[in-house]
Amino acid sequence: MLTCKPYDDVAWAISTQIWEDWPELLRTDGDIYNDIGVILSEEFSDLEWTLFEYLSTGGFNTCFKMEFTNNCGAVIRFPLPGAVMFPEEKVRNEATIVQYVLEKTSNKIPIPVPSIVRWVETKESPSDLGPFIIMDYIHHMGSMGDLLEMPGRQRGQPPVLNPDLKPARLEALYGELAKIILSLSTLSLNRIGSLAKNDDSTWEVLHRPLSYSMNEIVQLGTLPRSKLPTTTYEKASSYFEFLAELHLLHLRSQRNEADILADVDAEVLADDFRRKFVARFLFRKLVRDQEQRKQWIFHDDGPFPVWCDDFRPENVLVDETECIAGVVDWEFTYTAPVEFSHAPPWWLLLKKPEDWPRGLDNWCVEYEKALQTFLVAMRKCEDEAIQKKLLVEGQRLSSRMRDSWKSGDFWIMYAARNNFAFDAIYWKKIDQRFFGPTTYEDDNICDIWRKRLHLLEPGEKNLMEEYVNLKLKDRNTWRLVWDPDEYTVGWIKRLKIMKEEREEREEREEREERKEKRLKEKQM
Secondary structure, three states: OOOOOOOOHHHHHHHHHHHHHHHHHHHHOHHHHHHHHHHHHHHOOOOOEEEEEEEEEOOOEEEEEEEEOOOOEEEEEEEOEOOEOOHHHHHHHHHHHHHHHHHHOOOOOOOOOOOEEEEEOHHHOHHHOOOEEEEEOOOOOEEHHHHHEOOOOOOOOOOOEOOOOOHHHHHHHHHHHHHHHHHHHOOEEOOEEEEEEOOOOOEEEEEOOOOHHHHHHHHOOOOOHHHOOOOOEOOHHHHHHHHHHHHHHHHHHOOHHHHOOOOOOHHHHHHHHHHHHHHHHHHHHHHHOHHHHOOOOOOOOOOEEEEEOOOOHHHEEEOOOOOEEEEOOOOOEEEOOHHHHHOOOHHHHOOOHHHOOOOHHHHHHHHHHHHHHHHHHHHHHHHHHHHOOOOOHHHOOHHHHHHHHHHOHHHHHHHHHOHHHHHHHHHHHOHHHHHOOOOOOHHHHHHHHHHHHHHOOHHHHHHHHHHHHHHHHOOOOOOOOOOOOHHHHHHHHHHHHHHHHHHHHHHHHHHHHHHHHHHHHHHO
């Protein structure tokens, strides 16, 4: 099978460079560093601060911390330009959902989240720093990911589940995570999208759902920002249909195929494109077909529970007793189809199925072992919550998660949400369930699409050939068409100017040193 790079190389390089340079600028530029400290100290003007320092840079935020004499602390979080393609929206969504979770779980299964002190849009931001959130600092010893992962991981390497964890300990750690998943599933509204709080203190879904994958395909898949939704959804089927369309738009827009070596035969490349387009047309077909849809959408009209795309063990902070101290990183959280919550979490092995070095089938074998432990832990959490009257019998997730995995619904949810993983999943885990069995070996799985061509509509076949011809024509000639936000564009310009100024200063200092050295040599 011909394989293409998952991300656009040029977009990846630009994003990575900003990810490295921007936090360094905030840490080392005296004026910017002081401005950030002033923002925090003024926000807590009634407290005396004892320490202000750079805290960390993750995948989407750079954080600074201030500590006070009362042993409390605060964090200011700035969205990373180049990684967050919708910074204003990201900050608003995160601040809003944290407030919602804090309010709505107080009398249910509690989820410890940091209290939001203030969040600021770019137009209100001092020193042109852009949008940010100020929140309480959660004291912690590490993350749940630290407790679950294999020890000795090098920086930059993805985590993997520690195979030496005792079953009882693994169950206990999974149990802490299960409580959060269970609690989120009990919070629901009547539309799919991002939340807002009304003037009368009621909550409503008023904004589009901004997902992890939507941000990612604009950042690294060269999809124009204008192709993303601008609306909320009242039915799960409508949202799934949009996700199916997004897969097609992504494939049409991404220029990663331009990175394929020039000696790859054009017809081989064309068939690879056709295979990908056929998969996406068929996925859209099973979403649109009402009879097929009935097999995996059971709650089309909602209500729709809160769903966090980026919820995973690394974002769950733990204290000295290995209990949860707080849950952070809520930026890609929205109300979503019930079926998302009914699928078991992908992160039980910590590593995604498409990244598993021994292949998808082996991932499934290892995942099923971990899943059995997780479902036992979830069942115990449900029993405890029902006993405390925080949950009713019909709200259990454990049996629904077991069914989702057994039926294969898990893979539909995963493929729908993960654009860059779609091609690793569809043919092996979705196609034969809905369109009939076919025999293949791993080395010729790429030929299955030929047996499915008769299932496409005539218009789809014509459109596919049109797209394939365009891609072949543009092969190795495309230039990056990146669609960053104004925040990112502004920081790229500032970083360039500051880099030039630094280089000029360094050159001037070198000239002065050489001049001084020559003078000393003459005096000798």
